[in-house]
Amino acid sequence: MSPNGNLIRELVEKHGRSRTSLMPILQGVVERQNYIADYDLTDIAKELDLSAAQVYGTATFYSFLDTVPRGKYIIRVCKTITCDMHGKKTIVQTLENMLKIKVGETTQNKKFTLLETNCLGWCHKSPAMLINDEPYTELTPERIHDIIADFMNKS
Amino acid sequence: MAEKLKLQIDGIDVTVNNGTTILDAARKANIHIPTLCYHEDLCVAGNCRVCVVEVGGSKALVPACAMPASEGMQVRTNTGKVRLARKHIVELLLSEHNADCTKCYKNGNCELQYLASEMLTGDPLYIDLVPEHNYTIDRFNSAIIKDDSKCIRCQRCVRTCEELQSVSALDVAYKGNKMKISTFFENPLFEVVCTNCGQCVLRCPTGALIERNYIDQVWDAIYNPNKHVVVQTAPAVRIALGESLGMAPGKIVTGKMVAALKRLGFDAVLDTDFTADLTIIEEGHELLNRLKRVLVDKDPTVALPMATSCSPGWIKFIEHTFPEYLPNLSSCKSPQQMFGALAKTYYAQKKGIDPKTIVSVSIMPCTAKKFEADRPEMRSSGYKDVDFVLTTRELGIMIRQAGLDFESLPNEHFDSIMGESTGAAVIFGSTGGVMEAALRTAYEVVTGRPVPFEKLNILPVRGTEGEVREASIKIEKTLPAWSFLEGVELKCVVANGLAHAKRVMQSVKDGTANYHFIEIMACPGGCLGGGGQPIPTNPEVRSKRKAAIYEEDMGMPIRKSHENPEIAEIYKEFLGEPLGHKSHELLHTHYTPRKRY
Numbered sequence: 001m002s003p004n005g006n007l008i009r010e011l012v013e014k015h016g017r018s019r020t021s022l023m024p025i026l027q028g029v030v031e032r033q034n035y036i037a038d039y040d041l042t043d044i045a046k047e048l049d050l051s052a053a054q055v056y057g058t059a060t061f062y063s064f065l066d067t068v069p070r071g072k073y074i075i076r077v078c079k080t081i082t083c084d085m086h087g088k089k090t091i092v093q094t095l096e097n098m099l100k101i102k103v104g105e106t107t108q109n110k111k112f113t114l115l116e117t118n119c120l121g122w123c124h125k126s127p128a129m130l131i132n133d134e135p136y137t138e139l140t141p142e143r144i145h146d147i148i149a150d151f152m153n154k155s
Numbered sequence: 156m157a158e159k160l161k162l163q164i165d166g167i168d169v170t171v172n173n174g175t176t177i178l179d180a181a182r183k184a185n186i187h188i189p190t191l192c193y194h195e196d197l198c199v200a201g202n203c204r205v206c207v208v209e210v211g212g213s214k215a216l217v218p219a220c221a222m223p224a225s226e227g228m229q230v231r232t233n234t235g236k237v238r239l240a241r242k243h244i245v246e247l248l249l250s251e252h253n254a255d256c257t258k259c260y261k262n263g264n265c266e267l268q269y270l271a272s273e274m275l276t277g278d279p280l281y282i283d284l285v286p287e288h289n290y291t292i293d294r295f296n297s298a299i300i301k302d303d304s305k306c307i308r309c310q311r312c313v314r315t316c317e318e319l320q321s322v323s324a325l326d327v328a329y330k331g332n333k334m335k336i337s338t339f340f341e342n343p344l345f346e347v348v349c350t351n352c353g354q355c356v357l358r359c360p361t362g363a364l365i366e367r368n369y370i371d372q373v374w375d376a377i378y379n380p381n382k383h384v385v386v387q388t389a390p391a392v393r394i395a396l397g398e399s400l401g402m403a404p405g406k407i408v409t410g411k412m413v414a415a416l417k418r419l420g421f422d423a424v425l426d427t428d429f430t431a432d433l434t435i436i437e438e439g440h441e442l443l444n445r446l447k448r449v450l451v452d453k454d455p456t457v458a459l460p461m462a463t464s465c466s467p468g469w470i471k472f473i474e475h476t477f478p479e480y481l482p483n484l485s486s487c488k489s490p491q492q493m494f495g496a497l498a499k500t501y502y503a504q505k506k507g508i509d510p511k512t513i514v515s516v517s518i519m520p521c522t523a524k525k526f527e528a529d530r531p532e533m534r535s536s537g538y539k540d541v542d543f544v545l546t547t548r549e550l551g552i553m554i555r556q557a558g559l560d561f562e563s564l565p566n567e568h569f570d571s572i573m574g575e576s577t578g579a580a581v582i583f584g585s586t587g588g589v590m591e592a593a594l595r596t597a598y599e600v601v602t603g604r605p606v607p608f609e610k611l612n613i614l615p616v617r618g619t620e621g622e623v624r625e626a627s628i629k630i631e632k633t634l635p636a637w638s639f640l641e642g643v644e645l646k647c648v649v650a651n652g653l654a655h656a657k658r659v660m661q662s663v664k665d666g667t668a669n670y671h672f673i674e675i676m677a678c679p680g681g682c683l684g685g686g687g688q689p690i691p692t693n694p695e696v697r698s699k700r701k702a703a704i705y706e707e708d709m710g711m712p713i714r715k716s717h718e719n720p721e722i723a724e725i726y727k728e729f730l731g732e733p734l735g736h737k738s739h740e741l742l743h744t745h746y747t748p749r750k751r752y
Binding site for chain 2: 038041042043045046050051052053054055056057060061067
């Protein structure tokens, strides 16, 4: 049995085996461990009698369904035009400096992943970013320092 | 009667059934609308937009393949707006397409290239994005090459793999400008559930999915004076090869094909049909033997129903999808592999040729045969039984390379030995053919009488596209040795296309079906619609090829495998008896369970 067999089975029991259950099951896995591993995708395909490529295709379509390991806290900085004009570049630089990683990377201790994302809908309070499901807006390098310092002290 | 409706296309009145698309209505009026993602065998996708037309009352252009015609509709297919839009669509596709046409295998047989030339695309209007994309090429497979730099994401392959084959080895991954056609985790094709059936290759409009060709290797062998090159030709090649050389579909070109192969320089032009007949003898006896062990010996270890094993796409499919049913497969090798094993043993002995110097080539309507020939199981002669497998398309290329005027070639005959065959072998090329050929022989073995069907045509088992065909044949007045089969109703089922194969196997698994004998062909229509056949292959072309196959069968002097004189000879001189020691060594095999996930 693969490492997450129980979680997948639990999710399948909850959501059912039809193809429409695929999304909630994928979301359920991401909720638990921040990303969907290849063995999770094949387990889900097996349970739903889909091909592995079909499940992979669905997962890769959605940018919030990651198929590569991510840190505990996923930071997604909005890269769209309003945030860009309000200093997104400095925000990203500050984050890169603090976390010692580039966009797309995960810290050694698997705590943070830094990503860019399309519009978050916070243009009126730009620049904006998400940390997991929580939005942070009207960012400045100083605010970034405070926010990240907080997270660094969290477990 | 479907409701009729009337519309006007380019000022011409057209009456069509309710539900007809604008594209089909236009075809009815002989107006050509270009298409790329559309294919007659597949559901409508409407994603390439190259079939756009103007419809009165609508500001936006509409895709003709997806839009149903309606009463009084005014369609214009040739306005400046339409032509400019189509041209821009093709130019946009080209901006992401590796248009290095002179180096492309599909050069001259590419739908995108054809549209570009028709539309005079000229200097690029859009920025060349090819260098921006990190396209990958998968050439790790022995049968199929997948080159993403040629892909226009029309998704014909994805629909083929899902709708026709229920394999879905390929699907759409990612989105927007990162969207690509991908296997699971972008693994190479040989690592995933791909059956190598080549139906995607048959439908790819560009060079993104092609067969791995072995043309140069075969030329090298022919030119090598120290090699004795034998070639075998599958049943479905002789009714389709003409298409790749400019002839109309449905032409029987057996004699011309033999003449061409001789002129190409093959040392012996032989026939897979010979080993198709041999397959029938071995497989027929295997079926009877299994029935005996179940009915008389009550042996619980014998697997029934027995399934045919000629189609290598089907073999790989069952290995992945129903590995627990591998014992149900006939242990007979496919005719190609039987031929290969005999070419380097029986043939070599009789001709006094060192098998080391024999190069065994086969011409197949199939891409999966390339994979089959590479299987480690297929070396029972002590050498690689079949060295190179060429598709019908590759042979077409070789004939053009050699400068032969195919249509004017005379009809010539296969060489001997292993060149003699029967009508029963020819019909292997169509769905239901193996079943019919097996019944023609098995029934006669058991009863001593020919099958009770007019002119030996067992119409109930002749498969039809898009359906699973069930039939039963009652065995009466058996010969004494087979009295245990008296009154037995032999239940058969014939399926073509892996989606239908899956249905059949599912019903066997559920216990809802009670078959004795299952014939499965991986490709729609059987081998005549195989993944190595000329492009285009569509329902109309397949029905013409099918008619040609049965015409060829009717025209053969011998139409039952067991009456093939060369078959009698090989048993007398070499094999001994069906299912004998030598047969088991050379003609039978077993397969490997593989993972579906």
